[in-house]
């Protein structure tokens with residue numbers, strides 16, 4: 334089964350909500366947990382438990398575990414393993430990207446079956462060129478894993494860079510990433526039978542994508558491109574705006590939210606996830 338197939342099955346079974354696992358120091362404090370690797374582990378495991386049967390996708394933010402060093406990584410390994418054992422799809426938000434040979438090692442860390450950090454998908458940064466990520470796209474394909482390439486990110490500082498035009502095509506950087514990813518998915522074998530490709534893009538839900546040179550009304554040729562869409566909740570995007578923001582891309586949109594849900598606290602998180610999951614399905618459009 335490809336990652337795109339798995340994602341389609343999760344959408345059908347559990348909907349499009351993705352819960353971020355971002356153990357910020359202040360959230361750990363709010364939850365009555367220590368700002369330590371142990372606190373991050375307890376927090377992550379509680380979110381996994383709360384998501385079980387309520388949401389189908391989790392996105393641990395690697396940085397908040399990494400700040401606790403090797404113990405933080407051990408905590409992250411446990412959280413990822415528990416989530417995957419519970420049948421929840423895990424997108425490791427690592428935002429890695431480097432020259433080809435180094436990128437291969439990043440790919441192995443997050444996507445190789447049996448790796449301690451093995452996840453279902455990983456976020457990658459294409460600042461060294463989309464081609465530099467090739468080895469990870471190939472590994473993902475061989476292992477039934479997914480990749481999300483940053484295209485138009487939700488933070489305001491990104492617009493200058495991501496709306497710049499690429500010399501060869503005159504497309505914006507953001508549109509080039511989307512086109513490159515769609516082309517990759519479309520060139521895979523059996524792609525005509527697939528609903529979703531296994532490589533997606535990150536498009537912030539806080540953005541007007543037209544300003545990034547992305548035509549949301551253009552039907553993608555080949556399988557739909559999965560879209561990891563952060564920016565809901567704390568950053569201000571509304572679930573009811575999904576169709577207006579993403580147009581023809583909407584079927585592949587993963588509605589990602591971290592602080593907006595996590596701030597419900599230890600006792601409120603399960604209900605908050607259940608409510609938001611229902612809202613996403615009712616209002617996504």
Ligand SMILES: O=C(O)c1cc(=O)[nH]c(=O)n1[C@@H]1O[C@H](COP(=O)(O)O)[C@@H](O)[C@H]1O
Nearest residue numbers: 394456486487535537563567568590591592
């Ligand atoms: O790749 C991401 O998930 C990501 C891309 C982006 O453009 N913007 C963005 O906020 N994110 C991540 O999504 C999460 C957003 O968290 P909240 O704003 O608390 O929902 C954080 O883990 C960010 O690192």
